Amino acid sequence: MIEVKNVTFSYYEESETDTKNNEPVPVALENVSLHISEGEFVSIVGRNGSGKSTLAKLLNGLIVPKTGVVTVAGMDTVNDETIFDVRKTVGMVFQNPDNQIIGTTVEEDVAFGPENLGVPTEEMHKIVAEAIETVGLTKFSKTEPHLLSGGQKQRAAIAGVIAMRPKCIVLDESTAMLDPIGRREVMSVIEKLNREEGITVILITHHMDEVAMTGRSILMNDGKISFDGTPRELFSNTKLVHDSGLELPQPAYLMELLGLDTGIISPEEAADKIASMLRGGNHVS
Amino acid sequence: MKPAIGQYIPGNSFLHRTDPRIKILMTVIYMVAIMFIDSFIGYAASGAVLVAAVIASRLSPIYVLKSVKPLIFLILLTIVLNIFFYGGETLWAQFWIIKIYKEAILFSVKMALRILILVAGASLLTFTTSSIALTDGLERLMSPLEFIHFPAHDIAMMMSIALRFIPIFSDEATRIMDAQKSRGAEFDTGGLIKKVKGLVPIIIPLIVSAFRRAEDLASAMEARCYRGGKGRTRFKVLKFTWRDPLAFAIITALLVCIIVFSL
Numbered sequence: 224m225i226e227v228k229n230v231t232f233s234y235y236e237e238s239e240t241d242t243k244n245n246e247p248v249p250v251a252l253e254n255v256s257l258h259i260s261e262g263e264f265v266s267i268v269g270r271n272g273s274g275k276s277t278l279a280k281l282l283n284g285l286i287v288p289k290t291g292v293v294t295v296a297g298m299d300t301v302n303d304e305t306i307f308d309v310r311k312t313v314g315m316v317f318q319n320p321d322n323q324i325i326g327t328t329v330e331e332d333v334a335f336g337p338e339n340l341g342v343p344t345e346e347m348h349k350i351v352a353e354a355i356e357t358v359g360l361t362k363f364s365k366t367e368p369h370l371l372s373g374g375q376k377q378r379a380a381i382a383g384v385i386a387m388r389p390k391c392i393v394l395d396e397s398t399a400m401l402d403p404i405g406r407r408e409v410m411s412v413i414e415k416l417n418r419e420e421g422i423t424v425i426l427i428t429h430h431m432d433e434v435a436m437t438g439r440s441i442l443m444n445d446g447k448i449s450f451d452g453t454p455r456e457l458f459s460n461t462k463l464v465h466d467s468g469l470e471l472p473q474p475a476y477l478m479e480l481l482g483l484d485t486g487i488i489s490p491e492e493a494a495d496k497i498a499s500m501l502r503g504g505n506h507v508s
Numbered sequence: 509m510k511p512a513i514g515q516y517i518p519g520n521s522f523l524h525r526t527d528p529r530i531k532i533l534m535t536v537i538y539m540v541a542i543m544f545i546d547s548f549i550g551y552a553a554s555g556a557v558l559v560a561a562v563i564a565s566r567l568s569p570i571y572v573l574k575s576v577k578p579l580i581f582l583i584l585l586t587i588v589l590n591i592f593f594y595g596g597e598t599l600w601a602q603f604w605i606i607k608i609y610k611e612a613i614l615f616s617v618k619m620a621l622r623i624l625i626l627v628a629g630a631s632l633l634t635f636t637t638s639s640i641a642l643t644d645g646l647e648r649l650m651s652p653l654e655f656i657h658f659p660a661h662d663i664a665m666m667m668s669i670a671l672r673f674i675p676i677f678s679d680e681a682t683r684i685m686d687a688q689k690s691r692g693a694e695f696d697t698g699g700l701i702k703k704v705k706g707l708v709p710i711i712i713p714l715i716v717s718a719f720r721r722a723e724d725l726a727s728a729m730e731a732r733c734y735r736g737g738k739g740r741t742r743f744k745v746l747k748f749t750w751r752d753p754l755a756f757a758i759i760t761a762l763l764v765c766i767i768v769f770s771l
Binding site: 280283285307310311314315317319321322323324325326327328330331334335336337338339340341342343344347348351367368369383384387 | 639640668669671672675676679720721724725727728729730731732733734735739740741742743744745
């Protein structure tokens with residue numbers, strides 16, 4: 224559904240090349256290629272400045288590649304005529320909950336997208352109510368956003384995106400500013416959207432337990448993709464994980480301390496593994 | 509957070525439920541009328557209109573009076589200045605070189621009444637109209653001007669975003685002040701100049717953060733397909749009810765009477 228082909232991006236113009244010391248223009252992304260199919264739940268990880276957010280912004284045409292092509296459902300993001308269809312297809316939730324809520328109440332904010340798309344008023348009321356219900360904020364639909372908790376604000380932002388009926392949602396570190404409860408609320412909403420509505424989710428995050436919930440994990444290093452596979456495979460490679468400035472999810476960390484396979488990333492599996500080993504030990508003694 | 513003129517007080521009265529467009533128009537007409545009025549009968553009549561409106565809003569009159577409170581100093585100053593410097597013919601009193609004329613006193617009392625009625629009338633609008641309804645109403649009222657390329661939609665969007673960010677910035681200002689205080693900054697000691705200087709380390713970070721927020725907000729709006737007012741539908745549609753023509757007719761009739769009688 225999303226196709227990224229040989230994309231290079233820089234926040235500087237070629238002409239801005241440092242004339243003083245002749246350094247090359249810093250590049251945010253270098254020759255990145257990527258294919259994301261419909262219904263996938265993908266996490267993108269990497270240290271700060273590795274190009275994760277740049278990649279996210281390329282996916283809905285907020286920025287366009289210097290070289291290479293990004294296509295969403297067959298539409299090139301460079302094409303001005305289809306750019307709004309691209310943005311309607313790939314919704315985006317940002318990091319700071321306060322800076323992305325436009326409306327003065329939750330329902331008005333959720334209605335912002337449909338208003339821009341020219342959805343008729345009656346239909347809009349239905350869509351907005353549904354979107355708010357999906358994220359579990361029906362009680363708060365007339366509340367002013369600054370009275371909500373961080374998790375509620377991000378859920379409102381997600382509702383604002385799903386009211387546009389997207390096929391894909393990109394979350395750019397949307398859980399980074401939340402407390403553990405807020406994070407759990409947001410993650411359960413995202414998981415539900417992916418599982419029940421079949422919406423493709425691309426989750427950019429620093430939290431490894433969130434990565435463990437996804438089906439595919441992409442690791443970015445210095446503007447390049449250095450790993451693309453399942454989270455299990457990613458965390459099995461402890462050297463790569465540590466070299467990229469990441470941590471292991473807690474169950475995997477425990478496995479590492481025990482000298483076992485760090486590909487075990489869910490608490491249940493870790494418990495089973497330890498239990499079976501203990502049982503095995505009992506047999507011997 | 510202390511609002512400037514009057515904060516919206518939720519309610520369900522006749523005035524609350526009147527269409528914001530009508531209320532804005534009424535307030536404008538009312539203000540213009542007061543500018544024309546130049547007699548005490550006229551002021552009494554417009555005062556009566558105001559009282560009737562307060563009753564129709566079911567607000568406590570104390571709220572409305574409180575809205576005038578911040579202006580007391582300004583009103584007193586107007587009175588004093590006018591008494592001393594507005595000339596006249598009938599001399600009432602003289603101290604040394606200061607002469608007080610009858611006309612001056614009458615004029616300054618009229619000025620004071622004018623300011624009082626104006627402010628009370630305007631705050632009644634903000635008391636009974638939520639900021640959302642207010643910007644909505646303004647946008648609709650200004651929309652005919654779009655034919656001459658007047659950016660009505662953009663102005664309304666800016667206003668509603670500004671209103672939306674007021675609580676965020678006031679929180680942020682408190683946070684920055686706390687941060688500076690915890691590092692030994694003093695805001696409430698020293699003379700006026702020192703106090704003003706003390707504000708600089710609050711205002712600069714606030715402005716920087718405002719720019720960062722603006723950039724984020726712009727991306728968020730773009731990501732949600734914002735492209736100005738063209739082809740946009742509305743979530744909330746303003747509809748006239750029986751109240752609106754009624755309110756409009758009553759107030760217009762009253763004001764015409766006031767102007768005619770007071771000329």
